[in-house]
Amino acid sequence: MDCRLIAELARRRDLLMEPAAADAVAALDDEEARNLLDDAITKALEENAFVVTEELVKQLIDERSMELKSSQPVAVKVEGYEPPAKSLNTRLKFHEDHDVSDNSRCTGSLQDFISFFRNRFDRQKRLLRNLHTNLSVLGVREAKRLAERERARIIGMVAEKRETKNGHVLVDLEDESGVVPCLFSKKNEGMLALAARVMLDEVVAFDGLRWKDLFIVEGVEWPEIPLREPKKVDAGNGTMGFISDLHVGSKYFLGEEFARFLKFLNGEGDSAQAEAAGNIKYLLVAGDLVDGIGVYPNQEEQLITKDIYEQYEALTDLLTQVPEWIELVVAPGNHDAVRTAEPQPRLPTEFVGELEKRRNIHLVGNPAYVEVAGLNVLMYHGTSADTWISSLQFLRNGYHNPEIVAEEMLRRRHLLPLYGEKPIVPEKKDYMVIDGVPDIFHFGHVHKNGYKNYRGTTIINSGTWQSTTDFQIRIGHEPSPCEFPLYDPETATLKVFNFK
Numbered sequence: 001m002d003c004r005l006i007a008e009l010a011r012r013r014d015l016l017m018e019p020a021a022a023d024a025v026a027a028l029d030d031e032e033a034r035n036l037l038d039d040a041i042t043k044a045l046e047e048n049a050f051v052v053t054e055e056l057v058k059q060l061i062d063e064r065s066m067e068l069k070s071s072q073p074v075a076v077k078v079e080g081y082e083p084p085a086k087s088l089n090t091r092l093k094f095h096e097d098h099d100v101s102d103n104s105r106c107t108g109s110l111q112d113f114i115s116f117f118r119n120r121f122d123r124q125k126r127l128l129r130n131l132h133t134n135l136s137v138l139g140v141r142e143a144k145r146l147a148e149r150e151r152a153r154i155i156g157m158v159a160e161k162r163e164t165k166n167g168h169v170l171v172d173l174e175d176e177s178g179v180v181p182c183l184f185s186k187k188n189e190g191m192l193a194l195a196a197r198v199m200l201d202e203v204v205a206f207d208g209l210r211w212k213d214l215f216i217v218e219g220v221e222w223p224e225i226p227l228r229e230p231k232k233v234d235a236g237n238g239t240m241g242f243i244s245d246l247h248v249g250s251k252y253f254l255g256e257e258f259a260r261f262l263k264f265l266n267g268e269g270d271s272a273q274a275e276a277a278g279n280i281k282y283l284l285v286a287g288d289l290v291d292g293i294g295v296y297p298n299q300e301e302q303l304i305t306k307d308i309y310e311q312y313e314a315l316t317d318l319l320t321q322v323p324e325w326i327e328l329v330v331a332p333g334n335h336d337a338v339r340t341a342e343p344q345p346r347l348p349t350e351f352v353g354e355l356e357k358r359r360n361i362h363l364v365g366n367p368a369y370v371e372v373a374g375l376n377v378l379m380y381h382g383t384s385a386d387t388w389i390s391s392l393q394f395l396r397n398g399y400h401n402p403e404i405v406a407e408e409m410l411r412r413r414h415l416l417p418l419y420g421e422k423p424i425v426p427e428k429k430d431y432m433v434i435d436g437v438p439d440i441f442h443f444g445h446v447h448k449n450g451y452k453n454y455r456g457t458t459i460i461n462s463g464t465w466q467s468t469t470d471f472q473i474r475i476g477h478e479p480s481p482c483e484f485p486l487y488d489p490e491t492a493t494l495k496v497f498n499f500k
Contacts, residue, residue, distance in 0.1 A: 020054035081267035083278030093371035116426035124203035127223035141177035146210040169195035202417035223413035228456035237373035238281025244444025245464035249311030250291035287333025287381030333381035341423035343431035378438035382445030384416035403450035447479035
C-alpha cells in the first residue's frame with residue numbers, strides 16, 4: 001500500500017498517521033497491510049487517541065508475529081515405520097580441501113589478492129590446455145611474437161571489454177607476461193554474439209590470428225566440463241533429496257507445507273509416498289536455512305522473530321524431526337549467520353550446537369563438494385546467480401529458468417568469475433573454481449525449481465519453502481515453493497513431489 005493511501009484511510013476516521021507508522025504498514029504486503037491498518041485504527045479509536053503511532057503499529061506487528069510463531073506446526077513420527085533406507089550403509093565423503101571452513105587464511109592484504117587471482121588463473125589455464133586443438137597454445141608474450149596473420153590459441157584472463165567507435169568489441173586479455181588487445185569484428189555477427197558472452201575476470205582461450213598490434217578473434221573456448229553419460233551406481237544406495245531456502249523465521253515460511261514434508265519423510269502418506277520416502281537415504285540442504293536479521297531494508301516487518309538465536313532454534317526443531325536414518329548435509333546461504341562474502345564457512349556452533357550433536361547431520365561450507373553414494377555432488381547456495389543474470393544479457397530469463405545459469409557456471413568451470421559485484425573473500429585459493437566434474441550440481445537462492453542434464457551433469461535447483469513476497473512480485477520473480485526433487489542414483493532419474 002502507498003503511504004499516502006494509508007494516511008488518507010486514517011484521515012477518513014478522523015485520525016492522523018505518523019509518517020514512520022505509515023512506512024511500517026506500507027512495508028507489509030497489501031492484504032496484511034489493510035488488516036493491520038484496520039486493527040491500528042480500531043485500537044486508536046478505542047483508546048480515544050487522535051494519532052496512529054509507530055509504537056502502536058509495531059506493537060500490533062509483534063503480536064501478529066507471536067501468533068504466527070506459536071502456530072508453527074510440527075510433524076508426528078509414524079510408529080512402527082521401518083523403511084529400507086534404515087538398513088542401508090552410509091556412503092558420504094567430504095572433500096575438505098575444497099571447503100573453506102577450516103582453511104580460511106585471508107588477511108585482506110594485497111598479497112592475498114595476488115595469490116587469489118594467480119591461483120584461479122593457473123588452475124583454469126590447466127583446464128584450458130587440456131582442451132583439444134590443432135593450434136599452438138600460447139601465452140600473451142608468445143602471442144605478440146606471432147608472424148602477421150599467423151594463427152594460434154591464446155589463454156588469458158579478461159581484464160577489460162569495450163566497444164570501439166567503429167562498432168567492434170575489444171577485449172584486453174592478460175597473463176603474468178602482459179596484455180594483448182583482442183578484436184571481435186562487427187563484420188561477423190557470430191563473433192559479436194560470442195563477445196557478448198565474455199565476462200570480466202574469467203579465464204578463457206581465444207583462437208585467432210595476429211594482425212598488426214591486434215589479435216583477431218575467430219573463436220572462444222571456455223574450460224568446459226567433458227561430455228559424458230550421467231553416472232549411475234549400483235542398487236542398494238537409496239535415493240537423495242534436495243531442498244534449499246527454507247527461510248525459517250520469516251512470516252512467509254510455509255510451515256504447514258514443511259510439516260507435511262516432514263511427515264512424508266517419516267512415512268505418513270499413501271503407499272506410493274511411503275515407498276518413495278522409505279528409500280531416501282540422503283537430504284542435501286543448500287542454504288538460506290533461516291531468514292536472518294538485517295539482510296535487506298525493512299526486513300524486521302516480515303519476521304516472526306527478530307532474534308537470530310530463536311530462528312536457529314526453530315530450524316533445529318524442524319531438522320531434528322528428519323528421521324535419524326536420513327543423512328543431512330547442510331550448507332549456509334546469504335541469509336544465514338555466517339559472513340556474506342563467499343566462500344562461506346560452515347554454520348558456527350554458537351547457532352547450531354544442537355544440530356552438530358546429531359550423528360546424521362553434517363555441516364559444510366558454501367560451496368562444498370561431497371561424494372554421496374559414489375556420486376560427486378557440488379553444493380552451492382547460488383548467490384552469484386544475481387550477478388550472472390545482470391551481467392550477461394542472454395541469461396535474462398535466469399530467474400525463471402535457473403538451470404541455464406548453472407549451465408554457464410559449468411561451462412566456465414567457475415561459480416563467479418566477475419570480481420566486485422558480490423563480496424568475495426580473496427583466499428589464497430579460489431574456492432569458486434570448479435576443478436572436478438560434478439555428477440550433480442545442486443543450488444538454490446532464486447526460489448525457482450529447475451532441472452537439466454548438461455553434458456552428463458544433473459543440474460538441480462531445489463526452489464524454496466517460502467511463499468511469494470512483495471519484493472519478488474515487484475521484480476517479476478515467480479517462485480515455485482514446496483517442490484521436492486528426489487534423485488535415484490541407480491537410474492539417474494528425478495521425481496518431483498509437490499507439498500504445496
